[in-house]
Amino acid sequence: xxxxxxxxxxxxxxxxxxxxxxxxxxxxxxxxxxxxxxxxxxxxxxxxxxxxxxxxxxxxxxxxxxxxxxxxxxxxxxxxxxxxxxxxxxxxxxxxxxxxxxxxxxxxxxxxxxxxxxxxxxxxxxxxxxxxxxxxxxxxxxxxxxxxxxxxxxxxxxxxxxxxxxxxxxxxxxxxxxxxxxxxxxxxxxxxxxxxxxxxxxxxxxxxxxxxxxxxxxxxxxxxxxxxxxxxxxxxxxxxxxxxxxxxxxxxxxxxxxxxxxxxxxxxxxxxxxxxxxxxxxxxxxxxxxxxxxxxxxxxxxxxxxxxxxxxxxxxxxxxxxxxxxxxxxxxxxxxxxxxxxxxxxxxxxxx
Amino acid sequence: xxxxxxxxxxxxxxxxxxxxxxxxxxxxxxxxxxxxxxxxxxxxxxxxxxxxxxxxxxxxxxxxxxxxxxxxxxxxxxxxxxxxxxxxxxxxxxxxxxxxxxxxxxxxxxxxxxxxxxxxxxxxxxxxxxxxxxxxxxxxxxxxxxxxxxxxxxxxxxxxxxxxxxxxxxxxxxxxxxxxxxxxxxxxxxxxxxxxxxxxxxxxxxxxxxxxxxxxxxxxxxxxxxxxxxxxxxxxxxxxxxxxxxxxxxxxxxxxxxxxxxxxxxxxxxxxxxxxxxxxxxxxxxxxxxxxxxxxxxxxxxxxxxxxxxxxxxxxxxxxxxxxxxxxxxxxxxxxxxxxxxxxxxxxxxxxxxxxxxxxxxxxxxxxxxxxxxxxxxxxxxxxxxxxxxxxxxxxxxxxxxxxxxxxxxxxxxxxxxxxxxxxxxxxxxxxxxxxxxxxxxxxxxxxxxxxxxxxxxxxxxxxxxxxxxxxxxxxxxxxxxxxxxxxxxxxxxxxxxxxxxxxxxxxxxxxxxxxxxxxxxxxxxxxxxxxxxxxxxxxxx
Numbered sequence: 001x002x003x004x005x006x007x008x009x010x011x012x013x014x015x016x017x018x019x020x021x022x023x024x025x026x027x028x029x030x031x032x033x034x035x036x037x038x039x040x041x042x043x044x045x046x047x048x049x050x051x052x053x054x055x056x057x058x059x060x061x062x063x064x065x066x067x068x069x070x071x072x073x074x075x076x077x078x079x080x081x082x083x084x085x086x087x088x089x090x091x092x093x094x095x096x097x098x099x100x101x102x103x104x105x106x107x108x109x110x111x112x113x114x115x116x117x118x119x120x121x122x123x124x125x126x127x128x129x130x131x132x133x134x135x136x137x138x139x140x141x142x143x144x145x146x147x148x149x150x151x152x153x154x155x156x157x158x159x160x161x162x163x164x165x166x167x168x169x170x171x172x173x174x175x176x177x178x179x180x181x182x183x184x185x186x187x188x189x190x191x192x193x194x195x196x197x198x199x200x201x202x203x204x205x206x207x208x209x210x211x212x213x214x215x216x217x218x219x220x221x222x223x224x225x226x227x228x229x230x231x232x233x234x235x236x237x238x239x240x241x242x243x244x245x246x247x248x249x250x251x252x253x254x255x256x257x258x259x260x261x262x263x264x265x266x267x268x269x270x271x272x273x274x275x276x277x278x279x280x281x282x283x284x285x286x287x288x289x290x291x292x293x294x295x296x297x298x299x300x301x302x303x304x305x306x307x308x309x310x311x312x313x314x315x316x317x318x319x320x321x322x323x324x325x326x327x328x329x330x331x332x333x334x335x336x337x338x339x340x341x342x343x344x345x346x347x348x349x350x351x352x
Numbered sequence: 353x354x355x356x357x358x359x360x361x362x363x364x365x366x367x368x369x370x371x372x373x374x375x376x377x378x379x380x381x382x383x384x385x386x387x388x389x390x391x392x393x394x395x396x397x398x399x400x401x402x403x404x405x406x407x408x409x410x411x412x413x414x415x416x417x418x419x420x421x422x423x424x425x426x427x428x429x430x431x432x433x434x435x436x437x438x439x440x441x442x443x444x445x446x447x448x449x450x451x452x453x454x455x456x457x458x459x460x461x462x463x464x465x466x467x468x469x470x471x472x473x474x475x476x477x478x479x480x481x482x483x484x485x486x487x488x489x490x491x492x493x494x495x496x497x498x499x500x501x502x503x504x505x506x507x508x509x510x511x512x513x514x515x516x517x518x519x520x521x522x523x524x525x526x527x528x529x530x531x532x533x534x535x536x537x538x539x540x541x542x543x544x545x546x547x548x549x550x551x552x553x554x555x556x557x558x559x560x561x562x563x564x565x566x567x568x569x570x571x572x573x574x575x576x577x578x579x580x581x582x583x584x585x586x587x588x589x590x591x592x593x594x595x596x597x598x599x600x601x602x603x604x605x606x607x608x609x610x611x612x613x614x615x616x617x618x619x620x621x622x623x624x625x626x627x628x629x630x631x632x633x634x635x636x637x638x639x640x641x642x643x644x645x646x647x648x649x650x651x652x653x654x655x656x657x658x659x660x661x662x663x664x665x666x667x668x669x670x671x672x673x674x675x676x677x678x679x680x681x682x683x684x685x686x687x688x689x690x691x692x693x694x695x696x697x698x699x700x701x702x703x704x705x706x707x708x709x710x711x712x713x714x715x716x717x718x719x720x721x722x723x724x725x726x727x728x729x730x731x732x733x734x735x736x737x738x739x740x741x742x743x744x745x746x747x748x749x750x751x752x753x754x755x756x757x758x759x760x761x762x763x764x765x766x767x768x769x770x771x772x773x774x775x776x777x778x779x780x781x782x783x784x785x786x787x788x789x790x791x792x793x794x795x796x797x798x799x800x801x802x803x804x805x806x807x808x809x810x811x812x813x814x815x816x817x818x819x820x821x822x823x824x825x826x827x828x829x830x831x832x833x834x835x836x837x838x839x840x841x842x843x844x845x846x847x848x849x850x851x852x853x854x855x856x857x858x859x860x861x862x863x864x865x866x867x868x869x870x871x872x873x874x875x876x877x878x879x880x881x882x883x884x885x886x887x888x889x890x891x892x893x894x
Contacts, residue, residue, distance in 0.1 A: 004353060004403070005353060005392060006353050006388060006392040006395045006396050006399070006403050007391075007392070007395050008394075008395040008398055008399070008405075008411050008412065008415040010407040011398075011405070011407045011408055011409070011410075011411035011412035011415065012412040012415055012416060013407070013412065014407045014408060014409050014412050014504065015409045015410075015411075015412025015413045015416060016412065018409045018412075018504070047420075053413065055410065055508055055511040055512045055514075055843075056512055056836040056839035056840045056843065057512055057514075057515050057836065057840055058515065058516070058807050058809055058825070058832055058833075058836070058837070058840055058854075059515075059806075059807065059832065059833050059836060060807060060830045060831070060832065060833060061830070061831045061832055061833040061834060082413070082417055083417070083420055083424075084416040084417055084419070084420045085419075085420055085423070
């Protein structure tokens with residue numbers, strides 16, 4: 001046998017392909033049932049738990065416990081659970097595939113570059129000495145010149161200047177995209193219980209989706225809440241701010257527009273804005289929002305989402321916006337009514 | 353993976369271990385040691401201790417699950433020793449272990465390799481690892497011929513049949529299946545209880561009728577002729593004939609199921625890599641005990657000459673590996689090691705003799721010390737390896753006193769409570785342990801070897817209802833897992849490419865043309881099935 005590496009990567013690939021179908025169900029569960037909390041740490045592995053699979057065999061009935069037999073050719077289904085970790089990127093790949101989400105269109109290419117150095121070539125001068133290569137050359141030279149003669153118990157290996165091999169850095173430039181995403185929340189309505197859970201799940205997903213597309217270090221996540229006033233809060237306060245009474249949503253949009261224009265360079269930044277509220281606002285407030293959307297948001301934002309969370313019969317924010325921006329490629333309108341609607345809302349917000 | 357020669361310290365230790373193994377007179381095959389990192393070790397274990405394997409989802413599932421368990425701290429990545437016996441034998445060392453542990457692993461492997469070479473089941477076969485690697489290449493070629501989907505489906509189907517391997521059963525292929533090349537072991541003369549037919553050559557009806565007017569004898573001769581004719585017809589038509597129930601179902605399928613070359617490669621591969629499991633389960637106590645016995649002897653020599661250090665650490669590891677467990681948990685290291693020491697002492701005291709057995713004076717027996725100068729205890733132990741398996745080993749040497757001495761009847765209180773052990777089964781107890789009645793324990797341990805805690809499935813007819821494969825579940829008072837019968841039979845159907853049937857607990861299950869059926873029937877007893885097959889009758893008809 002040679003010095004090859006023992007690896008199961010091919011079988012791992014076969015298993016991953018095989019379970020893709022099962023993973024779809026797991027993904028639906030994760031997105032619908034609130035397991036999106038695990039998406040909080042973007043970039044970290046996702047722990048997936050699913051029904052274990054076994055090749056069906058003749059075994060005693062009292063072994064294992066209840067479980068449905070597999071379809072035959074494939075595996076059986078055991079009552080046990082199997083747990084494994086999926087890398088964040090692979091998980092998001094699967095999510096994108098499952099929800100048919102296109103990659104986000106990034107702007108600003110070429111203006112900002114991420115510069116790194118890779119050591120792929122070697123030379124006789126440099127800073128970083130490659131000890132392995134140097135020693136190999138020195139050994140070869142020493143054998144040639146006769147200083148290294150194991151048969152005569154002579155083991156001297158001379159390292160001469162010309163034997164030295166240095167790692168040479170190579171400049172690698174990759175385009176770097178920058179994005180900012182604004183989450184706007186209405187804290188004047190009863191944001192607790194079911195409403196809060198639904199909103200959290202969508203916000204978490206947006207958070208992960210943008211990090212996945214741009215890289216976690218390249219996205220600013222900013223949170224704005226409003227009742228009759230609007231103010232920026234930290235991420236952890238987004239769900240915890242108490243109701244101050246009254247509601248005026250346009251000021252949140254206005255504040256976001258101010259931040260976007262004043263703090264970021266529109267030429268190099270990709271802007272995303274998502275509003276969550278019950279949609280119960282005054283008519284003049286809606287008009288003002290439409291005005292801000294048209295004047296400030298639409299020209300520079302890549303995507304704007306307005307999501308009504310468990311809307312009531314008097315919610316009419318959507319209707320007002322839809323009258324002006326019906327079937328718009330940038331401004332998307334979603335309605336979160338229950339857990340089952342989360343995937344639909346995500347598809348509306350990020351679908352093509 | 354790198355050879356041990358790349359590490360001078362370990363290479364030196366290997367030489368010392370082999371030196372002492374030879375000093376002790378051990379008979380070893382060629383042994384090759386390799387050093388692996390932790391990930392390679394995990395992968396090797398999932399490949400049934402071969403460095404290569406064809407891609408399959410089960411290995412992928414296991415490795416992903418194992419990695420998660422290691423990363424989440426549920427499982428240790430410290431595997432001590434893995435060896436694939438054969439000639440040459442391949443032993444793998446984990447590069448995270450220290451030198452003392454590596455030496456103990458090498459010494460342990462010495463015991464396994466010798467046991468594999470000597471044992472009565474003839475486990476040692478030349479170039480086993482190389483042959484498996486050749487099969488891997490054949491499977492990989494077959495995979496491209498079959499296409500990925502068919503390949504995975506067929507692999508999964510064969511995986512379903514992998515527990516149905518029993519090359520060392522008394523109903524193995526050699527005994528149960530007669531072929532054109534294997535007419536001896538399976539023929540009717542070989543089957544237990546068969547009356548041999550007197551030779552009547554030359555045959556002449558006139559002469560015979562004059563010489564022997566016994567009509568029943570003539571009938572017998574006629575029946576014999578008919579049997580032979582049928583057998584030859586069957587052989588010429590199918591190439592095989594079942595003359596007894598065959599417990600090695602996958603072995604039968606790998607030889608006789610209609611299969612393309614690619615499919616045959618998958619069958620051969622899975623059958624070959626799973627076959628040694630049967631040897632392991634039948635000899636585990638003797639095998640591990642033998643390895644521990646020689647490991648300790650060699651390690652003591654290494655400590656004495658100071659090739660390795662850390663005798664206290666070694667003692668700790670040794671005692672934790674040899675920690676006594678209740679009989680049903682079967683710690684083969686503990687039981688095997690102490691059994692071999694006990695057997696050695698018996699030989700040293702001359703207690704494995706007729707005189708000792710026939711001695712009626714208990715006092716004399718207790719103080720018996722009559723070493724037999726003509727029998728070397730170690731030679732005698734080697735003879736045991738060459739002639740017995742665990743069943744016979746325990747049957748001969750495990751006594752009630754040893755059950756007590758080895759704590760086989762001692763159970764933690766909490767476990768006893770969970771298991772619902774009744775008070776009248778307990779002979780004594782303290783705060784931590786309860787002790788069970790030691791007398792039935794030997795029988796309980798021996799019972800394991802009749803079924804190995806697995807359903808006993810036999811192939812009894814390969815031509816049931818026009819070409820169907822009929823299997824028989826020998827009832828152990830435990831029903832099969834019902835919802836897995838159908839998918840398993842579907843998989844067997846894919847391999848046999850014809851109807852498959854299973855008799856289990858008064859039900860005939862059938863799978864044919866994507867249809868699964870169940871039918872209540874009266875199932876003959878296993879003994880009756882054997883008799884019918886011996887008589888060349890159908891073992892079961894509707």
